[in-house]
Amino acid sequence: MLAESxxxxxxxxxxxxxMLGFVGGVLSGFIGIGGAFFMTPGxxxxxxxxxxxxxxxxxxxxxKAMMGAGxxxxxxxxxxxxxxxxxxxxxxxxxxxxxxxxxxxxxESGSAGGSxxxxxxxxxxxxxxxxxxxxxxxxxxxxxxxxxxxxxxxEMLSHLRLPPVIYFPTADIRVSFWLVAAVGLLTxxxxxAIGAGGFVGVPAMIYAFGVPTVVAAGTQLFLAVFMAAxxxxxxxxxxxxxxxLALLLLAGSLAGVYFGTYGTxxxxxxxxxxxxxxIILLCVISRAIEIPVYLSKLDYWRLSGGTESLLSWLSHxxxxxxxxxxxxxxxxxxxxxxxxxxxxxxxxxx
Amino acid sequence: xxxxxxSRGTYSGGxxxxxxxxxxxxxxxxxxxxxxxxxRRCGVPxxxxxxxxxxxxxxxxxxxxERLAYLACIRVQLCDKILEGGVVYDGHxxxxxxxxxxxxxxxxxxxxxxxxxxxxxxxxGKSYREARDYISHVDIDRDRWSRFLYNVDWRDLFYxxxxxxxxxxxxNHALDRVSEMAGGQEFQFGEAARSSLRNLRLAxxxxxxxxxxxxxxQLSLHxxxxxxxxxxxxxxxxxxxxxxxxxxxDAVEGIDEVRISLANGVIVFLQxxxxxxxxxxxxxxxxxxxxxxxxxxxxxxxxxxxxxxxFFDATTSHEEEAGIEVHDLVHPEPPDGKSIETGDDLxxxxxxxxxxxxxxxxxxxxxSADWLLSHLEATRTASMVVLGDLFLNRxxxxxxxxxxxxxxxxxxxxxxxxxxxxxxxxxxxxxSLDAVKLVLLTVLATTVSMxxxxxxxxxxxxLEKHLTVGLKFGSSVLVIGVTMIFAWLWGxxxxxxxxxIRFE
Numbered sequence: 001m002l003a004e005s006x007x008x009x010x011x012x013x014x015x016x017x018x019m020l021g022f023v024g025g026v027l028s029g030f031i032g033i034g035g036a037f038f039m040t041p042g043x044x045x046x047x048x049x050x051x052x053x054x055x056x057x058x059x060x061x062x063x064k065a066m067m068g069a070g071x072x073x074x075x076x077x078x079x080x081x082x083x084x085x086x087x088x089x090x091x092x093x094x095x096x097x098x099x100x101x102x103x104x105x106x107x108e109s110g111s112a113g114g115s116x117x118x119x120x121x122x123x124x125x126x127x128x129x130x131x132x133x134x135x136x137x138x139x140x141x142x143x144x145x146x147x148x149x150x151x152x153x154x155e156m157l158s159h160l161r162l163p164p165v166i167y168f169p170t171a172d173i174r175v176s177f178w179l180v181a182a183v184g185l186l187t188x189x190x191x192x193a194i195g196a197g198g199f200v201g202v203p204a205m206i207y208a209f210g211v212p213t214v215v216a217a218g219t220q221l222f223l224a225v226f227m228a229a230x231x232x233x234x235x236x237x238x239x240x241x242x243x244x245l246a247l248l249l250l251a252g253s254l255a256g257v258y259f260g261t262y263g264t265x266x267x268x269x270x271x272x273x274x275x276x277x278x279i280i281l282l283c284v285i286s287r288a289i290e291i292p293v294y295l296s297k298l299d300y301w302r303l304s305g306g307t308e309s310l311l312s313w314l315s316h317x318x319x320x321x322x323x324x325x326x327x328x329x330x331x332x333x334x335x336x337x338x339x340x341x342x343x344x345x346x347x348x349x350x
Numbered sequence: 351x352x353x354x355x356x357s358r359g360t361y362s363g364g365x366x367x368x369x370x371x372x373x374x375x376x377x378x379x380x381x382x383x384x385x386x387x388x389x390r391r392c393g394v395p396x397x398x399x400x401x402x403x404x405x406x407x408x409x410x411x412x413x414x415x416e417r418l419a420y421l422a423c424i425r426v427q428l429c430d431k432i433l434e435g436g437v438v439y440d441g442h443x444x445x446x447x448x449x450x451x452x453x454x455x456x457x458x459x460x461x462x463x464x465x466x467x468x469x470x471x472x473x474x475g476k477s478y479r480e481a482r483d484y485i486s487h488v489d490i491d492r493d494r495w496s497r498f499l500y501n502v503d504w505r506d507l508f509y510x511x512x513x514x515x516x517x518x519x520x521x522n523h524a525l526d527r528v529s530e531m532a533g534g535q536e537f538q539f540g541e542a543a544r545s546s547l548r549n550l551r552l553a554x555x556x557x558x559x560x561x562x563x564x565x566x567x568q569l570s571l572h573x574x575x576x577x578x579x580x581x582x583x584x585x586x587x588x589x590x591x592x593x594x595x596x597x598x599x600d601a602v603e604g605i606d607e608v609r610i611s612l613a614n615g616v617i618v619f620l621q622x623x624x625x626x627x628x629x630x631x632x633x634x635x636x637x638x639x640x641x642x643x644x645x646x647x648x649x650x651x652x653x654x655x656x657x658x659x660x661f662f663d664a665t666t667s668h669e670e671e672a673g674i675e676v677h678d679l680v681h682p683e684p685p686d687g688k689s690i691e692t693g694d695d696l697x698x699x700x701x702x703x704x705x706x707x708x709x710x711x712x713x714x715x716x717x718s719a720d721w722l723l724s725h726l727e728a729t730r731t732a733s734m735v736v737l738g739d740l741f742l743n744r745x746x747x748x749x750x751x752x753x754x755x756x757x758x759x760x761x762x763x764x765x766x767x768x769x770x771x772x773x774x775x776x777x778x779x780x781x782s783l784d785a786v787k788l789v790l791l792t793v794l795a796t797t798v799s800m801x802x803x804x805x806x807x808x809x810x811x812x813l814e815k816h817l818t819v820g821l822k823f824g825s826s827v828l829v830i831g832v833t834m835i836f837a838w839l840w841g842x843x844x845x846x847x848x849x850x851i852r853f854e
Contacts, residue, residue, distance in 0.1 A: 062833055233830055237826045
């Protein structure tokens, strides 16, 4: 019998976790962020407590980011000063998120609800943040001008000049310390709570700070290494990282990320946003379906055992449909585009 | 046929110097404002561009096509005027507009701030403070404009042949000195400059036409021209529109052949000599194919220190050809397309690239590494730079050191991967060492996995919540350490396997 918080992993479960990592890796390479939005709920659907899923995902994120950050640093795409300022506040945010998460978990572990309170907390943040991201992306696809998401709030924030204002040399920008600290704190908190801080960090750097896109991506990856390490360390400190899951996820995601990245070179940005938005939306719906189950476990809402099972099954189905369909669409589109391109190239030669 | 560019701050006397110089030499005076007006008449939204310089970089990307249309339009106009005779261009960083054309006399005019302030007070009737503010604002706007258009700091003195401080020399003395310099042999357009100008004009005109056709205006394209052959690199996702590109270009006068490639970027391959059959060219082609890039071959033939320079000396004198020099195969080639003097077969190399649909054109660069850097910075074409066999007239040790220094400078300034041909061969060729590494690392990664899988119970005990700080720290370090080791082992295995199956 394993420790209370860890699930038994047999061969089938191991293969499912590796596949989870692979699909997450493809989506992560395609979207350019960690892939936690798929892997964390995927693990929760396998029966892994949410807090362990987040901690283990942060550990695999650390490994993956470590393998990719070097290239950006070599190319000078990393503003280390900005990264450092954000990292300090991000670590505070992570610590806060971990403390909240472990407190919720500790309070009711051993009670009838199991990890329900912590799972509910993670699911609510997950749904709250990602529904905004998904709708923003889909709204953007639907808009005729295709000029990207609204940047009004970010532009308003960019005018904030509360002293001290700091100069960041690589990005060549001047930003209020308080704005940087606030963004770092929020990024860290989200990374600690659900393992997905990049959804806030990159857009904030681009739109609110005015950082060039490539530097924002490089700095975020630089940050991700330390944030993921900090988060994994903090969760591991409280015994909330399942190393087996982290390694199995890594085995899948390190292979999948290359295929996803290849997809970005082939597909048009609008199509990419559409696919990404739909996948994230399906992941959000999957998590939202589980919320009544957690409420029921906490005795806030009465559901029969049959209904709970049905909702859990539905949540599984939606998540895997979204992830696998997304992966098939991406890989299929890559193959189709590749063939079409070869055909056109042949035409060019004539 | 000659060109003098006058780059200046506002009210520094440069405008007056340019006008008087044109009058004295009997050349045509062309200002930035004239070119901008003509661009407006051609339908380019110049006002939108001028407004865009005040926006953050992200928003500036929204007018990228308009920026290209503006540059293409004014390049064509300026080239046409120069091909008619001598031109004095009055604007900031005008030489960047013709980046790559040799024999331009680039003059930077400055004046003391007090001198400029008093001129503004006198001419515009402003107070001292108002005049200072006015100068400051205009200078900042000009700086932004140059960065927006050419991605350079136009105030960097490195970009100029001569600096004139009008407040020290006075306008007449400056006029004498600059006109005297302009008469120098090194600032007369030779065949290299004329050919370069014609190629630039053709590429710009072709691009301008593409940007004014409804079917192709939104396409992101890289164009270069060489003796009537226009090489176009388009994005893979725009493959369906490439026949339209061909249609548009077929109607452009002066184009003998259009070569279209599909790629996400351009690898600039620099070397002293090129041969069609050399392994490094094949490796670069392989890399380009796997990474969805096209290849631009640029032969380096700097005025000093390279075998190209020896060839250069043998055909023309330094006095005739000094200065900046990028141009495309200006030296006459024998009928079989081979340059006998250098042992090059650039024509064959271009054909080889074209066979693979990976051609972004070929050319020769005459000049220093710094000028090449400026050229690459301004044109923003390179997504990767490959350094091949360079400095061939030096010893092997010196050659390696110089190339390493060059790589560092390029890397610092260009922010794109700078790789050597040896690194590429390591990357694209699956060697026996790779096979050994693959086996060894797979065994190690599997061992780590097996330890974890076979000792789940022990691991769970190790990882679960501990009560002492020492154990908490130990289990946290274990998680980080094992993850790091496994990521490296497995990540490297995946990379080698991808190399084996030729997936990059």
